[in-house]
Amino acid sequence: MLVHAIDREVLDLLLEMGKSNFPDEFIVMLGMEKGVITTVYPIAGTTVTSDSATIFMEMIPLGMQIAGTAHCHPRGALWPSDADLQIFSESGQCHIIVGDPFEVDSWRCFDREGYERPLEVVTA
Ligand SMILES: [Zn+2]
Structure with missing residues (x-):
């Protein structure tokens, strides 16, 4: 299914995580229901290689x-x-x-080729 939107609470959480981890990076996986991003899955460690992202994808339970x-x-x-770009190409579409x-508009969304793509912000 195509991802077309993100729950505002998830977006707020991501911005909050950016703020609280500053100046360190963080990376998480995003889960979706019916085309809307509704969940954040933390990954251990602050950096993720494309290998660990791939392994993580394989561990996701069926149905998720x-x-x-x-x-x-x-x-x-x-x-x-x-x-x-390497990670993008191997782990999802958004x-x-x-x-x-880390303000309301301090974010961008990219597709798996690295092109900026629109993402609607919705309130669930
Ligand atoms: Zn980066």
Whole structure:
């Protein structure tokens, strides 16, 4: 199913995580129901290689759907790095990057090729 929206509470949580982890990065997987991102799955450690993202995907219980990933760029632009693009291409269709100053609009969503894509914010 196509991801078209994110629950506002999840987005707020991601921005909050960015703020509280600052200046460190974090990365999580995003779970969805009916095309809406509703869940955050923390992954141990602060960095994730494309290998560990792939392993994580394989551990997701049947019936759960992974929308993609979210991580933060504590400093620097909200554009994916080469390493990010590798992870994007292997783990879902919707990848969020949040960044300083972690305000309502301090985030962007990318598709698995690394192109910015729209994502509606909804209240569940
Ligand atoms: Zn990144």
